[in-house]
Amino acid sequence: xxxxxxxxxxxxxxxxxxxxxxxxxxxxxxxxxxxxxxxxxxxxxxxxxxxxxxxxxxxxxxxxxxxxxxxxxxxxxxxxxxxxxxxxxxxxxxxxxxxxxxxxxxxxxxxxxxxxxxxxxxxxxxxxxxxxxxxxxxxxxxxxxxxxxxxxxxxxxxxxxxxxxxxxxxxxxxxxxxxxxxxxxxxxxxxxxxxxxxxxxxxxxxxxxxxxxxxxxxxxxxxxxxxxxxxxxxxxxxxxxxxxxxxxxxxxxxxxxxxxxxxxxxxxxxxxxxxxxxxxxxxxxxxxxxxxxxxxxxxxxxxxxxxxxxxxxxxxxxxxxxxxxxxxxxxxxxxxxxxxxxxxxxxxxxxxxxxxxxxxxxxxxxxxxxxxxxxxxxxxxxxxxxxxxxxxxxxxxxxxxxxxxxxxxxxxxxxxxxxxxxxxxxxxxxxxxxxxxxxxxxxxxxxxxxxxxxxxxxxxxxxxxxxxxxxxxxxxxxxxxxxxxxxxxxxxxxxxxxxxxxxxxxxxxxxxxxxxxxxxxxxxxxxxxxxxxxxxxxxxxxxxxxxxxxxxxxxxxxxxxxxxxxxxxxxxxxxxxxxxxxxxxxxxxxxxxxxxxxxxxxxxxxxxxxxxxxxxxxxxxxxxxxxxxxxxxxxxxxxxxxxxxxxxxxxxxxxxxxxxxxxxxxxxxxxxxx
Numbered sequence: 001x002x003x004x005x006x007x008x009x010x011x012x013x014x015x016x017x018x019x020x021x022x023x024x025x026x027x028x029x030x031x032x033x034x035x036x037x038x039x040x041x042x043x044x045x046x047x048x049x050x051x052x053x054x055x056x057x058x059x060x061x062x063x064x065x066x067x068x069x070x071x072x073x074x075x076x077x078x079x080x081x082x083x084x085x086x087x088x089x090x091x092x093x094x095x096x097x098x099x100x101x102x103x104x105x106x107x108x109x110x111x112x113x114x115x116x117x118x119x120x121x122x123x124x125x126x127x128x129x130x131x132x133x134x135x136x137x138x139x140x141x142x143x144x145x146x147x148x149x150x151x152x153x154x155x156x157x158x159x160x161x162x163x164x165x166x167x168x169x170x171x172x173x174x175x176x177x178x179x180x181x182x183x184x185x186x187x188x189x190x191x192x193x194x195x196x197x198x199x200x201x202x203x204x205x206x207x208x209x210x211x212x213x214x215x216x217x218x219x220x221x222x223x224x225x226x227x228x229x230x231x232x233x234x235x236x237x238x239x240x241x242x243x244x245x246x247x248x249x250x251x252x253x254x255x256x257x258x259x260x261x262x263x264x265x266x267x268x269x270x271x272x273x274x275x276x277x278x279x280x281x282x283x284x285x286x287x288x289x290x291x292x293x294x295x296x297x298x299x300x301x302x303x304x305x306x307x308x309x310x311x312x313x314x315x316x317x318x319x320x321x322x323x324x325x326x327x328x329x330x331x332x333x334x335x336x337x338x339x340x341x342x343x344x345x346x347x348x349x350x351x352x353x354x355x356x357x358x359x360x361x362x363x364x365x366x367x368x369x370x371x372x373x374x375x376x377x378x379x380x381x382x383x384x385x386x387x388x389x390x391x392x393x394x395x396x397x398x399x400x401x402x403x404x405x406x407x408x409x410x411x412x413x414x415x416x417x418x419x420x421x422x423x424x425x426x427x428x429x430x431x432x433x434x435x436x437x438x439x440x441x442x443x444x445x446x447x448x449x450x451x452x453x454x455x456x457x458x459x460x461x462x463x464x465x466x467x468x469x470x471x472x473x474x475x476x477x478x479x480x481x482x483x484x485x486x487x488x489x490x491x492x493x494x495x496x497x498x499x500x501x502x503x504x505x506x507x508x509x510x511x512x513x514x515x516x517x518x519x520x521x522x523x524x525x526x527x528x529x530x531x532x533x534x535x536x537x538x539x540x541x542x543x544x545x546x547x548x549x550x551x552x553x554x555x556x557x558x559x560x561x562x563x564x565x566x567x568x569x570x571x572x573x574x575x576x577x578x579x580x581x582x583x584x585x586x587x588x589x590x591x592x593x594x595x596x597x598x599x600x601x602x603x604x605x606x607x608x609x610x611x612x613x614x615x616x617x618x619x620x621x622x623x624x625x626x627x628x629x630x631x632x633x634x635x636x637x638x639x640x641x642x643x644x645x646x647x648x649x650x651x652x653x654x655x656x657x658x659x660x661x662x663x664x665x666x667x668x669x670x671x672x673x674x
Contacts (some may be wrong), residue, residue: 220415308537
């Protein structure tokens with residue numbers, strides 16, 4: 001079958017021709033792409049010439065372009081605009097892709113050639129990105145098991161194929177159960193506290209499913225942003241219990257057995273590779289180095305964070321006149337926020353209209369810092385009618401790439417927020433980046449404005465930080481494009497970009513009333529500034545609980561993993577042992593809906609958010625010392641950190657930028673943990 005993936009897209013920036021892509025195109029394109037790359041790799045592995053950088057590493061980087069084109073489109077769709085048909089295709093191709101990757105990574109002939117180039121790299125004069133390509137490829141192949149004997153490789157391949165199926169099943173179960181767990185409301189009185197925009201979104205969600213009344217769909221994380229506004233305690237409890245129960249309701253979407261099998265296979269694979277546990281395998285190739293370094297950071301933060309959360313709960317209970325539970329926390333917090341700072345969610349929302357936040361906040365800061373310009377291209381189309389396409393150019397009007405924004409939630413979109421490339425930048429391949437940001441904002445009825453809560457504004461700035469990394473990085477090899485960096489560093493640029501949410505010049509530019517255009521009143525602006533650190537005990541504890549839970553699952557040896565049979569019991573014990581079983585503060589993600597670690601590529605790596613936040617908090621202080629929203633400061637940050645992608649060791653790049661190693665003090669001050 002001829003497919004739209006057979007040749008590079010003729011559209012600007014090689015934007016995939018989404019309108020021409022049909023479900024039946026994917027499987028043939030995957031099969032053709034895998035066959036093409038196998039032939040390319042076979043030619044490399046059997047080359048009778050002595051291995052060189054050009055005939056081995058560069059050829060390997062050039063291979064698999066058809067497979068890359070179909071993969072990027074397909075997995076964008078299965079994440080953001082999926083259908084049962086696409087899920088079925090994913091279930092079929094995932095083990096094939098795992099086997100294909102293993103066939104390349106575990107190829108002894110290819111591994112020997114890569115190691116031969118590595119052994120002579122210095123003699124051959126390789127430096128910079130070329131040398132890093134050799135080192136990274138060799139390390140990744142070694143950690144993937146290329147040095148195992150034939151029996152070990154055979155078992156490893158079987159494990160990887162089963163894991164690819166299981167992680168796909170986990171994500172599909174979670175999507176289906178999250179959809180099924182949406183809370184249906186038929187009495188408008190229960191919605192007291194929600195503004196008209198939120199009610200409109202809930203009514204639209206119900207209508208989309210043919211239901212009367214209102215439907216409250218669930219985000220990926222524990223809880224819901226509307227818990228801060230709803231005055232009906234019974235409805236708040238229903239929402240929280242629905243959120244916590246996902247993946248463990250005993251139905252066809254129950255994830256407990258899937259999760260346990262994933263954990264056992266990861267532990268077995270670690271043992272096969274000569275490591276004590278899966279976390280050791282993961283961190284060996286991250287900036288952390290080993291799980292002990294991760295444990296050292298997390299455990300050093302836990303006691304103060306848990307104490308702060310306990311203190312905050314007591315204060316909130318006094319504020320509402322009863323002992324609060326998890327479903328009351330956000331509501332009580334908003335009462336306190338309003339009393340102390342006059343900056344509660346309901347007061348802020350009219351000043352946080354989505355399009356103004358995007359253009360006059362997110363884009364405004366990027367233009368001031370990096371000289372980037374954003375021009376919407378209605379002639380270019382994404383994979384869904386809600387996807388907006390922007391052409392990005394630099395201050396000299398030279399092309400940079402395309403930025404796609406998919407703001408709204410839908411049944412076919414997984415929860416959470418993320419960035420992913422659709423086309424990776426590479427000087428070798430002559431491509432410029434095309435990146436997508438996905439959020440899950442409730443879509444109001446036609447004609448109604450999209451008003452954001454503060455957390456959604458922060459999420460948009462955060463995800464755009466990833467997009468900037470993808471857009472600005474300029475590397476030779478696709479392996480190092482954009483966010484292709486060590487996983488515990490990847491959150492650093494996005495976390496830095498959050499600082500501009502409340503930066504006075506940026507906030508004043510976007511925080512204007514959606515009807516009158518009047519700027520946010522000074523008392524609300526002041527409240528936002530003064531409330532920095534407010535509720536930080538809760539925020540830090542819920543995050544640490546999830547990070548520690550991720551580590552607990554993945555620090556199990558094979559024998560220990562085989563012995564675990566009760567997911568809930570293991571989770572309770574792990575949280576208690578870590579000192580983060582704080583009443584009314586559940587983990588941000590509980591095990592059965594922890595997509596980051598069981599289907600999202602953050603296995604044993606969820607710690608990376610706070611690991612990279614050490615760098616982020618230190619960098620924020622650097623920006624404050626160098627003029628803040630300043631073009632010269634932005635140029636230095638873009639050139640020395642964003643611009644290098646994965647082509648340099650990230651810690652060395654940070655050290656060169658900052659002039660020293662990162663200090664933990666700024667993080668402790670930010671989170672109230674001194």
